[in-house]
Amino acid sequence: MICIRSILALRLHIDKEKQHSRSIGFVPTMGALHEGHISLIKQAKNENAVCIASIFVNPLQFNNVDDFNKYPIQHEADILMMEQAGCDILFMPDVQEFYPIKPKISIDMGALDRILEGAHRPGHFSGVAIVVTKLFHAVSPTKAYFGQKDLQQVAVINQLVRELNFPIQVVSCPIIRESNGLAMSSRNMRLTEQGRLLASNLFIALSHIKEAIIQGEQQVEKAQNVGKDYLKKLIGIELEYLEIVNSTTLEPLSSINTKEGIAICIAAHIEGVRLIDNVVIIS
Secondary structure, eight states: OEEEOOHHHHHHHHHHHHHTTOOEEEEEEOSOOOHHHHHHHHHHHHHSSEEEEEEOOOGGGOSOHHHHHTSOOOHHHHHHHHHHHTOSEEEOOOHHHHOSSOOOOOOOOGGGGGSTHHHHSTTHHHHHHHHHHHHHHHHOOSEEEEEGGGHHHHHHHHHHHHHTTOOOEEEEEOOOBOTTSOBOOGGGGGSOHHHHHHHHHHHHHHHHHHHHHHTTOOOHHHHHHHHHHHHHTSTTOEEEEEEEEETTTOOBOSSOOTTSOEEEEEEEEETTEEEEEEEEEEO
């Protein structure tokens, strides 16, 4: 595996690959890797001639400075995991290399900026859109791989690719969960063992709602309350939102129609750590 820290050196390597018409699979990450990331690397490697990944903790997408400062950094372990997973090129720029001048632009993602994560994290998706745009220009991948756990982020990337005419296929990959159902996340590293056990209840709440919908519940509020009532019984979970939405637009549903795409999305704080999860019933 080649580790590259400059955009110029990365482009030189990519130019060589493209001279041979080799397909490139790209996995952008912020490091603190887990099996969810590794599943993306392996899929990119299986579906392309070259697998490129990046590790860059993007300051623009953190609306909370404390959250940015506490983001786990473990570069040595990450490099080893990338290499073992079959990554060919790892791009690891520092902030000065990636943003020699602090961007003055912002990107408005329209409705996606004003619902769910967009509503609770102002400016977050603008930061995501800027970093992904810069990465796409640097890497020029054939396919780019993202985890379904960040369902709204996948929707943002799809919109970005569609509206800015990037010749890139966005691949959404399944959520990888721990044995107790907790969605794997770099933020889980900040939880105690007790906190991780408590956090597994987020998926249980989502599963209860899913079952209620499958059994025929059509009223959104009643279905949501199945999950909310379950979580209310637990001490230590601060619920931020729990919404039943259209799985494509992520707009909240007014009624449940199982012939349409449905997703159940949740955000909550446990031990001061903000966690998100989702379950897609019909995509």
